[in-house]
Amino acid sequence: MLNLTGKNALVTGIANNRSIAWGIAQQLHQAGANIGITYLPDEKGRMEKKVAELVEPLNPSLFLPCDVQNEAQIQSTFETIAEKWGKLDILIHCLAFAKKDDLSGDFSKTTREGFNLALEISAYSLIQLSGAAKPLMTEGGSIVTLTYLGGVKVIPNYNVMGIAKAALEMNVRYLAAELGPQNIRVNAISAGPIRTLASSAVGGILDMIHHVEEVAPLRRTVTQTEVGNAAAFLCSDLSSGITGQVLYVDAGYEIMGMG
Numbered sequence: 001m002l003n004l005t006g007k008n009a010l011v012t013g014i015a016n017n018r019s020i021a022w023g024i025a026q027q028l029h030q031a032g033a034n035i036g037i038t039y040l041p042d043e044k045g046r047m048e049k050k051v052a053e054l055v056e057p058l059n060p061s062l063f064l065p066c067d068v069q070n071e072a073q074i075q076s077t078f079e080t081i082a083e084k085w086g087k088l089d090i091l092i093h094c095l096a097f098a099k100k101d102d103l104s105g106d107f108s109k110t111t112r113e114g115f116n117l118a119l120e121i122s123a124y125s126l127i128q129l130s131g132a133a134k135p136l137m138t139e140g141g142s143i144v145t146l147t148y149l150g151g152v153k154v155i156p157n158y159n160v161m162g163i164a165k166a167a168l169e170m171n172v173r174y175l176a177a178e179l180g181p182q183n184i185r186v187n188a189i190s191a192g193p194i195r196t197l198a199s200s201a202v203g204g205i206l207d208m209i210h211h212v213e214e215v216a217p218l219r220r221t222v223t224q225t226e227v228g229n230a231a232a233f234l235c236s237d238l239s240s241g242i243t244g245q246v247l248y249v250d251a252g253y254e255i256m257g258m259g
């Protein structure tokens with residue numbers, strides 16, 4: 001049975017009740033994990049308030065600001081984990097960002113600044129957080145990140161985020177190779193399109209969802225809960241032989257050659 005009792009799980013990337021990270025946090029909690037949440041702080045403290053209210057039913061034992069562009073916040077997050085939890089078992093990396101201008105139109109117009117920003121937040125951050133988690137995963141662990149088909153195939157308007165996801169998927173393999181001897185597994189879930197804050201920045205996302213509903217073998221797209229269930233599996237001992245993989249949770253869309 002899937003049981004995460006006694007496991008300490010840090011979940012990044014909850015912005016609201018549509019966030020994939022929210023679906024994951026709920027399923028980890030249901031499986032018995034002790035939950036810690038990080039949020040992206042803003043000057044007026046709005047995100048902190050909103051996310052705190054949302055996650056209250058999960059009784060998080062840690063609730064911390066962590067902007068992955070802010071080294072001090074990352075360090076402080078993992079220092080707090082060391083102090084309060086002693087060890088970390090599960091790290092959920094469920095965040096990405098690119099400027100809206102870089103998520104539609106001509107890919108060849110991507111700016112150097114937009115490219116660097118998207119790659120830093122969406123791909124480099126997995127290296128940063130995994131490096132910080134490594135010394136705390138003293139009893140082994142599981143790291144799960146979120147990717148999308150646009151990192152493997154050309155999807156209209158996904159543009160620079162496709163490059164970031166390609167880098168992210170390769171990060172998964174290099175990290176899995178390095179951390180495996182410490183029994184830390186690193187995997188990605190490639191989710192089908194879901195309406196969220198981040199995905200609404202991608203031009204034509206609703207058309208993409210409708211297309212998937214017509215073409216995917218299951219004739220629908222997926223829910224945050226389905227992604228959360230797959231994440232819980234990848235974080236549990238049921239997946240103890242799996243590392244360095246990209247698991248498609250996309251109602252089967254990825255297998256289709258024509259649609």
Ligand SMILES: NC(=O)c1ccc[n+]([C@@H]2O[C@H](COP(=O)([O-])OP(=O)(O)OC[C@H]3O[C@@H](n4cnc5c(N)ncnc54)[C@H](O)[C@@H]3O)[C@@H](O)[C@H]2O)c1
Pocket residue numbers: 012013014015016018019020021039040066067068069094095096097121146147148149190191192193194195196197198199
């Ligand atoms: N929604 C989809 O269709 C879909 C499909 C496949 C993969 N994904 C991936 O799932 C992940 C979660 O996205 P989502 O769709 O749930 O959208 P979302 O907007 O709910 O989540 C994105 C999160 O990234 C966080 N974030 C952005 N910049 C950050 C920074 N500098 N530091 C820390 N956090 C930062 C935001 O605060 C937000 O919580 C992303 O990696 C996304 O690419 C989404």
